[in-house]
Amino acid sequence: MKILVAVKRVVDANVQVRVKADHSGIELANVKMAINPFCEIAIEEAIRLKEAGSASEVIVVSAGDSACQEQLRTALALGADRAIQIVTDEDLQPLAVAKLLNAVAAKEAVGLVIMGKQSIDGDNNQTGQMLAALAGMPQGTFASEVQIEADEILVTREVDGGLQKVALKLPAVITTDLRLNEPRYASLPNIMKAKRKPLDKVTPEELGVDVAPRLSTLEVNSPPARAAGQMVASVTELVEKLKTEAGVLS
Template sequence: MKVLVPVKRVLDANVAVRVKADGSGVDLANLKMSMNPFDEIAVEEAIKLKEAGIAAEIVAVSIGPAQAQDTLRTALAMGADSAILVKTDETIEPLAVAKILKSIVDQQAPDLVIMGKQAIDDDSNQTAQMLAALLGWPQATFASKVVIADGKASVTREVDGGLETLELDLPAVISTDLRLNVPRYASLPNVMKAKKKPLEEIDAASLGISLAPTLRVISTARPPERKPGVMVGSVAELVDKLRNEARII
């Protein structure tokens, strides 16, 4: 079985986000970029499937600038077999990402696509579902457990109010939630080996897909700040404030 894992290069989760003063966006210049954490979970799950003898081959794919090679090398160092960079310097919306991924799926013919449920930059949570719809494949979002057997995937999902288990015919698209696994760190020898693994580059413009954004970003602003609070010295004072000042209890 072949598994395709899309990964996104995003601002590192530990870097403080700075909104540009002119409202044109978020400042990313010279800041640490990393693989989207949910995509790391997807890579880890694919490797687990390979270690269990279920997956034979893992292909990582990223859409972005030349620097997204680093993100793909991370996936290769973790254990992916090969990588594809769909190169573009434009900002690509989730719908165009899904269309690009569909063309990669058409070419690679994987049995399973597994990817993060959302990217921690634009928080859209839609690319996996869009890809599944464009392919006419079944989907299981927010996976916390994946079992593959007999050409089917049994996926337990984190849903409001509990857990839901679905059975999907393969091929299918799965999006990962936090508790699916704990991604491994790439060891130094594996980082070195990853440099020799195949990484193919495709020009996004060559795919014949419209990459122009369809949502117009009018402004990007800092959220309003809360007014400063007070420290209280005791439980009695806290209860008094909640009752008589906030009048909330």
């Protein structure tokens, strides 16, 4: 069974994000970029499934310009077998990404698609669900545990009320949550080997997918600065301020 893992290039989680002066978007010039943390978890889970003998090949895919090859090579160094770059300069929206992934999954005849539940830049949490709908595959979102048994995959999902266990017929789509695993680090020998692993390129046109945006961004602004806190001398004073000033108690 082949596993397809979606990888997104995002601003490193440790970098302070800044809005452009014209409020058209986020400043990306000279900013450290990295693999989306949830995508790292997806890569790790796919590699573990292969190491357990449940998969024959792990394929990583990312859409973007040549810069995203850095993240694909990192994924190869972590243990993926080969990579696919969908070459585009478009600022892709979730539906377009889902259509592209659907086309790649069909072309590669994969048995499982694993991806992060969301990216830390858009925070949309849409692409996995859209992909499952387009591909007609069952989905297990917010996965905190995954186990393959015969032609089924057992997924423990993190939901508002606790944990939910579902059994999905393969092929399926899984989106990963934080507690699924702890991603490994790439060793130097594997980083060197990754340079020789295949990285194929394909365009949205070759996949037959229209990636033109359906939504337009009107303006991007930083969140308002938080007001300074206040020190209180007693619980009584705190309760009084919560009643009279904050209005959160009656």
